Amino acid sequence: MEIGLGEAQETTTLGQALKAAEGELYFEYDFGDGWMHKITVVSQHAKAAGDPPYRVVDGELRAPLEDSGGIHGWYEKLGIFNGNPAPDSWEDLEDDEAEQIIAWMHWRGGRWNPFNPGVFDAEVAGRRLELLAAQGAGFNGLGRWFESMDPELRLAMSVPAAQIGLGLQPAGGPQPSWFIQLVRPFTVLAELCSDGLILTKAGWMPPKVVGDLVERSDLEGIDFESGSSKRENNMLTVATIREAAQRMGLLRKAKGVLTTTQRGRKLMDDPTAMAEHMASRLAQYKGNDVRDRNIECDSTFAGWFIRAGRYIPDRMQRYSAQPEFFLDKSEILEIFGYWDPNQQRPVNGESWLPSVEEWYLVERLLEYRLHREDKKEELNPRLAELSRYLLQH
Template identity: 30%
Template sequence: MTVRGAVEGPGAVLLQVKVWIVGSEPAIWRLLEIDPSLTLDRVHEVIQTAVGWRDSHLHSFTDTDPFVRLRAVNGIVREPRRWVPVDLLEDNEDDLPETDWTLGQVLTPESGPLFYEYDFGDGWIHRLELTGTLPMPPIAPRARLLDGARRAPLEDSGGIYGYHDLLDALADPGHEKHNDLQAWIAWTAGPWQEFDPEQLDINAVNKELALLFPAPTATEPHPGSESLTQELTNRMPPGLRREFRSYLHAAGLDGPATVEADVAEAMTAPYLWLTRRIGPEGLSLTAAGWLPPAVVREAMTELDWVKDWIGKANREDQTLPVLQLRESAQRLGLIRKIKGRLVLTSAAKRLLDDPAGLWLFLAKSTAHRHRHDSERDATLLLLLEVAAGKRTSWADYLEAVAFGLDALGWRNRTGTQLEPNTVHALLVDTQEVLLNLGIFDDRLGLETNTAKAPGQTFARAALHA
């Protein structure tokens, strides 16, 4: 199908378009350079990215101001034109497909402004005005943000007047709904971008706009060639990818993920002790399949866990730190149970005298060895939070991971969002590894668990694996 108004070959000009949200005070606006040959469905993507919406609601374009009543000219009232996504065409036979019309056709010096509505419930009306044109350079981005002010309103905040009321209540600690709205804002804004009504990162927006229009030479990644974080990013809803990518950058994932030998030895001490105690020849279990009592006592003493444990610490089934360490080492691929004996895997044998190698092995295993895809996604999101080093309690980690799992589409069987206890269950094994490595301090999850530099480095190594 030939697109109406499409420019043959490279466009002769770029359009300079000012977009602002009608009724916003102070104004929320963007100044863009846009290729006029872009169809309106792509212009929708540009507006979503430039303003900072999450593209989770319906939208349309119209050439008529929704707030102005049309007047008759020579007894005739001009019918407004409305462009919608293809799947909405059946709702109104007079609507036009946005995929068949270009911005250069509908926004001209003679046409007057164009209006874009996002979320038919909240009714966010954007006014698009053509402020000028300029010759298109031989190499130019299809869309670029030049200037602007203030972040997008929060989704589902009740339209522009509801958003203004929300900001007023947020600024007034004495407001009767202040605390409730703070909690709602924290959940709605999410863990990857702190809510600041004045925030606008033009460079970050332009990076996202560039990703909307990859160069013709760009090739699709081969299956399995994506990094863990790239794969997660690509599975995020388009409207959340910008926030997620910004958080990945803020977490320092492009930084180094190496470890000094002494730090590695200190962090991996529980796993080193266990693998060395088992040794190349293996270790016999009791008739009931437990570690011998002497070994349990030795573990609790050597690892300095006795002081935090009530009991004799001589029976593995009643000494959870040792039991959980053994089970963790099995899950991570360090040891196996064969005919009443614990034996080392070939990888563990190679790493008996290589703490740095064991550290890296544990990082890779933590990221990759899981029983279910939901556990894998939860673990990767938790590692991201550890790398960022911003959370202060286990509840904070659970809330952040729950937000990410929801964005990735994980739900309970009833279709509802995952509860904290469900998220905790997905993370039990990974939490145990982080406790054994000393990245987290509190097994009950009641105290501060802010990750320090060594833990952040471990998380980066795992996400790089």
């Protein structure tokens, strides 16, 4: 569409176009199916201070599904979906064709948004508009992840983000209270190294210190260790805690001595601040730009995204009696263009998709705690709660 003396649509705002068209604008967005839309200015109101730049007030009937065969095909499929097909179309259907059409409509509607052609969700539409207005950039975990993507990928990901209630700016709110207790091992380790800890010749923490860490953090048996002597080289979780503490700036290793940093000293007396620091570091995307993606970070963020949408990011759906609860991370990462060198094809449900080490550690610590407390059924709900917090943090 061009207005006036040929202003390009790429640089013309909707307001400018409507003004030039005297309040009524037609546009065709799908030249194949010929969908024509009309936008009419019904009324105008001054923007109050604090109002968002764009706001969806109301609407009706969701848009026709893509590739539904023009207006005739859409209403034909809509009749089948609602159980009242046109008599002539019903006679031409094969035995299972109606079920296939209904299944296709649900699939076209998307995993994140149950298909209901009679319902308009103004809240979801408003969130999508906010995401588009922000051009996919923000200051929370999701915003930083989106900012690392190319514009087309941001556009695609904005649809499920709006549907599962995610924004690009920090949402505030308290962190999960159980997360504060979960990261206690980092507080204990910072205290144990506050005077400088001399490592063994092999570079490990002394067994007595490892034992103190395990006892004070209530991690007895986390690495299936036996005996009274605790050795870091035999305890993967303990070794990972130490490595994570160093990466997160809580500890420093120099000349065979492990010392608490200034940041670590400040945080070790404040468990809430320690958990806040851990969450902030987790939610930092570590890729550089759209050409330098980080598979561990993308896989981790994709897992959080899936959990925030009330799915479980696990390929166990092929073994489960309830596969509708699961969504594999490859379903998101394949649109990033990741390639599986072992299979010589794009990433898929058979691909190994690593997460960042710190997230593996959080999952392991939480799994251990809940197993000890006989609350294993709380694992996925808590991970979903934490995932949403990290994306909105």
